[in-house]
Amino acid sequence: MSTARDQQLASTFVALADTLVADFDVLDFLGLLTERAVDLLAVDAAGVILSDQRGGWRPAAGSSEHAHLVEVFAAQTRQGPCLDCVRGGVVVASWDLAEEAARWPAFGPVAVAAGFRAVCAVPMRLRDDVIGALTLLSAAPGPIDDASVALGQALADVATIGILQQRAIRHDAIVYEQLQAALHHRTVVEQAKGVVAEVTGLGMHESYTALREYSHAHRRRLSEVAAEIATGALSPAVLRDAASATSGTNRDAK
């Protein structure tokens, strides 16, 4: 591993640790984690999918909220490497999604159409359970190297800890409570993104970025700001400044 990467890695864990303060926001944390995963693991996109605890899976965070990536993550909840990963509790990878018509007839074409050729899904494990997965996507076909997969697993473990927050995991109840709350906040963020997109004319990804940047600039929780926007307690106009300062910092296929 290169020195530059070591430094990047150290700064990532410092940044993640910084968010793990008493009143941190799970979605914001997962957003940061997926963005850092993209930089650190030399992939083009990353996302986290969580168990809905009814037997289904839901997208919770992505390195970008561009529509094509959102589609891929939605498709993943029905079929694909992520689903195989959470079912088996093991790393599932494909080095060329164009060759996976037999394995994933529905997922393969969606991912390829969105501009992705290689994928690796890493389980988020808690004791004997799998509560979700971190998926890494590359635009170019070819293997994601072992060191990156190992690092991906480390990030997935950090994500698990983050979701369950700092509370001691006394029993399953807390896992249920935290996961369901995270999925609820995801819905609130989607509603807020819609309000911001309509009022500002921004796209969904830019609306999401504006929400996050405003939250960070004001040291607020993303889910609180999103709830205030969606309920009208906070005017979306305040996000315009945050939005204008936004530049495309995420590498993203297509």
Added chain:
Amino acid sequence: MVEDRVRRLRALVSAGRVDRDASVVGLVCELCVAELSISGAGATVLSHLPDDVGTALGRGLVYATDPVSAGLEDLQLTVNEGPCLDAFASGGPVLVADLAAEAARWPGFTPAACELGVAAVFSFPLQVGVVRLGSLDLHRDSVGPLSRVEMANALVLAGLATQEVVADLDGHDVADLSWLADPHVEIHQAAGMVQAQLGASTEVALLRLRAHAFTSGLPLAEVARQVVARALRFTDDGDRR
């Protein structure tokens, strides 16, 4: 497997509905008692102002399968604390397998609930993002958690109750049950866009989206896609392309 669970529970709700003129939320409470290791179930559905002047929420209808459940619903509103209110604050369920051990958490609620004979309580918020509709509260007269299968069933039943409360609000029984848990996030994004178009609440926007889907015969997800693609706008006069 997921579809089977949802289908089975939905079939039970439909079957119960045909039998009598019962409220569906009440029916869900009864199903909770039948399906889960609990003593009783109650639900409070917040009253809403459909014309929306700031989503004024008040105490609405209360359903209960037994006097203890009714007492619990009353109690939370009286002391203004308890698992149901915490569930709204956190956005997720509040699961208390041993209520007596949580006396410090709710100093007003816990002793009174224990006096009612409640040993464990499990509250599930009925909500669609920021749209708060009510809560489903389960209790048992003995301590212990819900099993995994019970939790999955409880979450599905809470989802069905949420859906039925929305259906009650707009009068459209949309057969498509996937819209709540749908990974197609466009529905929630579209609700946000439509509320900004109308200058209304998320709740009103959601009802308008559903009404458009109902009258146009399109799936809700498709209507939402059109809104997000900015091909469909809602105005106070009607829906415009």
